[in-house]
Amino acid sequence: MTDWQAVRRLVPEVLGALVRRYGLFDACEDAIQEALAAAAAQWPVEGWPDNPRAWLVTVATRRLADQVRSDAARRRREEADAFRTPPPPSGGEVSADDDTLTLLFLCCHPVLTPSSQVALTLRAVGGLSTAEIARAFLVPEATMAQRISRAKQRIKAAGAGFDLPPPAEQAARLGVVLQVVYLVFNEGYTATSGARLVRAELTAEAIRLARELHRLVPGDGEVAGLLGLLLLTDARRQARTAPDGSLVPLSEQDRTLWNAGAIAEGVALVTDTLSRGPIGPYQLQAAIAAVHDEAPTADVTDWPQILALYTVLERVAPNPTVTLNRAVAVAKVHGPAAGLALLDAVSADERISASHHLVSVRAHLLEMAGDRDAASAGYHEAARRTTSEPERRHLLTRAARLG
Structure with a gap:
């Protein structure tokens, strides 16, 4: 850095x-x-x-x-x-306290809509520019600037002070806070647009915030699960890109580049939190990441266990992205035809129907099934839909391999 x-x-x-x-x-x-x-x-x-x-x-x-x-x-x-207090005189002492966790809870104030909470957090805590956030939300920069400005004004009108909320309110707001930290990490781990696949400053900030939350509420299983998930996912970061910046899929990564320390810490968090229950979506996702990370090679990945975990996750937190990932696991365990049938069932969901992820997963399963022409067409269509340059290059490379 x-x-x-x-x-x-x-x-x-x-x-x-x-x-x-x-x-x-x-x-x-x-x-x-x-x-x-x-x-x-x-x-x-x-x-x-x-x-x-x-x-x-x-x-x-x-x-x-x-x-x-x-x-x-x-x-x-x-x-x-x-202003609650006048500015200190020039050269006054500055507190060394880190206020970003308090800032995070403020950005997740309940008077804001979920999208405004995420946008304001990305701006204030993640440090993204308004233009970058607008690209992530696929809206014009002026629209995002207005959204962020309105969010600030709503917090001001609510009379919110800059203090951590009391324990009862913390608990009520914690689910939103965890979601925002998760989304900040995701934007850093796979940037929605631009020339870079990874924004390490965002992944590092999300992990730091997750650690602070874990210190704040050490007994919360979902907080521990989120921290474990972020560590286990970020452990693969060095192997995710080729020297030219293009994406390297999980199955082709050099696992000697994975961060063994982060994996060990993440596995320990998952093991501890799953033993205490109840089980939530972040714990289940962390358990899935742990299965991937503990496999010495892609060929020996325990796909039946991953499929079982995705099946539970889909019951606990149903959403089309989870179903999309379960379709891959189904294909690995029961064959590509079974995975493709599951994709057909989720394709009508408008939350994912326009996503390049749906098209790229379908292309991958078609490739597994031996339908090279349909797979190639699918990779080209997914490349057309994505706004990430590294993902586009990867998808076009996959298509080129099929001739």
Whole structure:
């Protein structure tokens, strides 16, 4: 990771520190962007500070103070009235506390819709730009900017303070928080668009947040399951891309590149949480990931066990993506015709009917069945639908192999 990538990882912490003091997203985000611009101009010339986080917080605070003093804009005056405490003097001490977990719970406030919760978390905690989030949601950038702005205003109107909610409210909000962390990880592990398959800064932040949640509620099985799932999945990251950046499927990965430490930690979490129950979807997904990770080669993967776990998962948390994955397991255990029949049953579900994943899985099963022409056509269609360049290259390569 480059130094500037490390600085970007600090942005959610800095934002959390400022929002804790002043309570407003917009003004704090603007101030941080100005502080980052100042850092880009000054640090290469004057040298890096000993504590980049403290430097960014201090400079961003000064920018906030400048905004408050300005009478040129009515919005700035209104934001100044809303500040709970005045800006500290220049050079004041900066707390080393990490406020990103509190920021995460704030972004998942119940006054917001699920899509707004995810969008705001990706912006404030994940550090994605509005344009990147818009691409992930397949909407225009202006539309996403309005959605994020409305989410901030709704949180402000609800009078939410920058504190972790009380235990009862934490429990009520925890399911949404887990879902958002899971989605942040997924966006990092397989970016929905662009030239990169993986955004390691997002996967690392999601794992860090999952660890913080596990420390906050160590006895919650689904929190432990989510952390285990993220570790077991991320353990394969180094083997997922070829030197040219193209995707390497699980069955073709060099397993010596997998992170053995992360696998051991993930398996231990899964083993412990499954022994205590009750069992939830993240625990089941983690168990499936553990079966894959513990197989020394793709050929000896315990597909009957994976199929059994997907069958339970489909009962616990039914959704078309789970059915899609179960179809692959069915094909591995009972043959491609059985898997294709299951795909036919889920194809009418509008939540997945337009997805490139449905078409690519069908092409894979057709290839297993020996229908090379139909498989090739399917890979080409999936490549047309995806917005990820590495996935597109992989799908076209699969099609080319079939002639």
